[in-house]
């Protein structure tokens with residue numbers, strides 16, 4: 001590598017928004033006198049790959065990307081490959097042995113050592129920087145290089161998790177829950193809004209636990225209140241709420257603070273009592289139904305996104321039917337489904353009653369088909385209603401149609417609202433407009449432009 005010029009570093013960030021924030025922080029910590037951030041990971045000196053190892057599918061995707069980047073390295077299109085994050089933290093030894101093309105591995109607690117690691121890579125040393133300390137927690141002082149559009153920014157308010165869900169190994173490599181300081185998060189939010197953010201999306205393994213470790217209080221409602229005061233901010237969106245930590249105060253904050261989207265991402269995982277108990281979720285069928293009822297009564301236009309695991313050990317036809325019944329009754333606005341993935345080191349991996357892959361897949365198809373119908377029906381009920389839409393871009397083929405999101409749509413995971421504009425109206429990404437829903441598709445809405453907001 002030419003050491004007199006700045007070395008270009010590209011980033012490919014896999015997985016969830018939490019990893020995305022880590023990737024932005026990692027790029028922000030690079031020594032600018034030595035490195036510059038490249039636009040494309042496929043065309044740079046050093047490629048960084050921030051990985052995910054949540055479930056089998058995510059691990060396979062991470063490995064696939066490592067192999068693709070290794071191929072680019074063989075072709076000489078990139079000069080070095082550094083793999084970071086969850087997969088490394090979990091499988092350091094195996095990766096070191098199997099993936100000789102990788103020049104360096106960096107664990108989730110070692111991002112601050114990256115400049116040093118890259119220095120060694122440039123000197124053609126192969127290095128692993130994987131400590132046993134839990135993942136690093138950034139502060140507002142650390143600069144981030146944005147990987148999302150200017151108008152939408154994520155803030156990670158905490159790291160790690162204190163829950164003990166039987167199917168999950170995240171706490172073993174992300175550590176116990178550690179909240180950032182309330183003032184620190186507010187300071188960062190102010191800065192992001194000054195830089196142009198109009199939507200702030202709060203993330204963490206469990207956002208509802210914010211403050212429990214540091215002040216023995218649920219501080220999320222207070223944080224929402226403080227963020228609601230930021231003048232130029234339009235939307236505050238909440239991801240990853242843990243159901244048993246959704247307090248009355250939090251419901252009131254979501255319902256009453258005008259900038260907090262009536263949107264709640266709250267993974268429920270299942271509804272059948274024996275499964276919930278085995279999953280160690282701290283919820284029962286009854287308490288889940290009661291929680292949903294309360295949320296719907298308190299915030300009638302709340303869009304609830306949830307996720308379910310199908311094919312968990314011990315899930316028979318009866319338990320699966322209970323889940324389908326729950327979906328029919330509750331009519332979730334947004335829903336994701338995973339087939340159970342047996343994770344080594346998790347409590348669930350040693351349970352009897354493992355469900356055959358074929359059955360898991362069949363249940364997944366059945367569940368998603370049902371949700372498609374529910375989603376279509378939910379969307380049809382929205383025809384004629386007016387929403388604020390955050391414009392994200394223009395349709396590639398139809399100049400007068402823009403696409404964006406309503407309060408019901410989180411970036412990346414939910415659908416779009418396609419907004420038809422009259423002649424002479426030009427919109428740009430980051431604009432808010434009022435639009436009336438005119439037609440629906442399974443997951444997307446069509447709407448007519450009314451006015452710019």
Ligand code: SF4
Nearest residue numbers: 161163165168170205
């Ligand atoms: S809440 Fe449960 S599933 Fe989520 S990170 Fe914590 S242990 Fe894992």
